[in-house]
Amino acid sequence: MFDRFNLPGFDSYVYLAMAERPGVFTVAPWGYRVLTPWLAHVLPAGPVKAFRQVTFGGLFAAGVLLFLFFRRLGHGALPALLAVAAFGFSGAAGEPVRHPFLAEPVGIALMAALLLALASGAGPGLLALVLVLGALTKEIFILFLPGVFLALRSEWGTRRALATTGLAALPALAASSILRLGGVPGAGAGLGFPGLEALWQAYQTIANAFPRWWPPLLLAGLTPLAALGALLPAGRSYLGRYGYFVALGYLLPLGAAVYTGEGEPVQFFHRDVPRLILYALPVTLPLALVALDRLWHHSAAAPRGRTDRRAESVAGLLAAALALLPLLVLDSYRRIDLAGRTSGPYVLGLCRGTLRTASRLDSGQTITWDPESRRFVPGVDHPGQLDRMRWFLWEGWGNEAYFGTGDIVMHGERAAILVPALQARDLELTVAADAPATARLRVLLNGDAAGEIGVGPEPRELRVSLPARLIFRGDNLLSFVGVAGGSSPGLRLLALRLRRA
Numbered sequence: 001m002f003d004r005f006n007l008p009g010f011d012s013y014v015y016l017a018m019a020e021r022p023g024v025f026t027v028a029p030w031g032y033r034v035l036t037p038w039l040a041h042v043l044p045a046g047p048v049k050a051f052r053q054v055t056f057g058g059l060f061a062a063g064v065l066l067f068l069f070f071r072r073l074g075h076g077a078l079p080a081l082l083a084v085a086a087f088g089f090s091g092a093a094g095e096p097v098r099h100p101f102l103a104e105p106v107g108i109a110l111m112a113a114l115l116l117a118l119a120s121g122a123g124p125g126l127l128a129l130v131l132v133l134g135a136l137t138k139e140i141f142i143l144f145l146p147g148v149f150l151a152l153r154s155e156w157g158t159r160r161a162l163a164t165t166g167l168a169a170l171p172a173l174a175a176s177s178i179l180r181l182g183g184v185p186g187a188g189a190g191l192g193f194p195g196l197e198a199l200w201q202a203y204q205t206i207a208n209a210f211p212r213w214w215p216p217l218l219l220a221g222l223t224p225l226a227a228l229g230a231l232l233p234a235g236r237s238y239l240g241r242y243g244y245f246v247a248l249g250y251l252l253p254l255g256a257a258v259y260t261g262e263g264e265p266v267q268f269f270h271r272d273v274p275r276l277i278l279y280a281l282p283v284t285l286p287l288a289l290v291a292l293d294r295l296w297h298h299s300a301a302a303p304r305g306r307t308d309r310r311a312e313s314v315a316g317l318l319a320a321a322l323a324l325l326p327l328l329v330l331d332s333y334r335r336i337d338l339a340g341r342t343s344g345p346y347v348l349g350l351c352r353g354t355l356r357t358a359s360r361l362d363s364g365q366t367i368t369w370d371p372e373s374r375r376f377v378p379g380v381d382h383p384g385q386l387d388r389m390r391w392f393l394w395e396g397w398g399n400e401a402y403f404g405t406g407d408i409v410m411h412g413e414r415a416a417i418l419v420p421a422l423q424a425r426d427l428e429l430t431v432a433a434d435a436p437a438t439a440r441l442r443v444l445l446n447g448d449a450a451g452e453i454g455v456g457p458e459p460r461e462l463r464v465s466l467p468a469r470l471i472f473r474g475d476n477l478l479s480f481v482g483v484a485g486g487s488s489p490g491l492r493l494l495a496l497r498l499r500r501a
Contacts, residue, residue, distance in 0.1 A: 058105025249280025334474025
């Protein structure tokens, strides 16, 4: 099903996995961006086609909302249409079209809705609704809150703007916190700020990649044109209300360097800039229009009106409900920590394999894993055969053992496999194995002792009881540890069979 679509990066595979089972957490920070995968999941098309539908729908909605925003700012119909065309044909907008498995189309539509709401005099209810939808789409919407305050303060004053922003922010902050603390067991660590080491690495990434990231920031000439518009009185007035969004739009691609982690941060970073600069377009285009003001008539910005109280109340109630929605729809299935795993096919195969295996095991089926039937090499085998990947091999079996095609051999004195389960129940694991010499290994389930096995040159089958008291709903970790310590016992797995006791 991948043949006509390009999955260029890690995040594309993660979003596809989320669309298949959006209630189950995958990997931070993508696992917190639930709205786009949920939309792709509920559409009648399959997840691959659904993502493309969400992409085009989001970009179309963004164009309509931006047209209304430009008109509210006082620009004529023709200039507003030209600005929308510049948005639609920009390289930044083309990124999600080429790679539709992203949150940006929904995110940019909601950003346009937020700008229109601010320009139209929306109250805390409507602002809260847009912000909570944004927080469910991507965490950067929390960074928009100071911009909301600054835009409101220029018209309402500090006290009223602060009160309105605080009320509007509550559902978004609640939803974001629930996603990280309530919906995903053990995932609260994602709330922290990056440390000094991460910031230093981000600085190095930005500096080293300078030749590759500065051209996309020019937005094909729109940025210099907007800089000219910012020097004019109308541009300075605009920056007084929306300048924070302009600055944030250009800083977001640079801030992506904080998330690069280990490996090859420069390549990861510069590839993301053309996509993330999309958030600068909605607030850069008005400044470009100001610079071209002499080509057409530009009236003053339309006066801010007052939204209907009933609409504000309904929007506020919807925002409160959406803030609590993660508590109802997120599955408590505890995903193994995938931080540091950089292979998209691996994450997608693991997410599929664990949930399918857990469901089959729960229905009473016997699960059998063996090297002969479990062979998958990315780039060689068809992506539709991901279910043949050795996703259950966690650590201690060699580098990227999950993509192996040979024997499954223990490389260190400790190795682990994943045992997925939908509920705590007694399980029985049968291990067919041998080793170069006689050795004994302890079996640990989630860190607690579950028994011992003895292996030797002759292949043998060994049964291990896995008690329900050591099992939780999620990806359980079963480890083999050499009793003698020191060198690896060289355990070779010939087959694994897992069934309900």
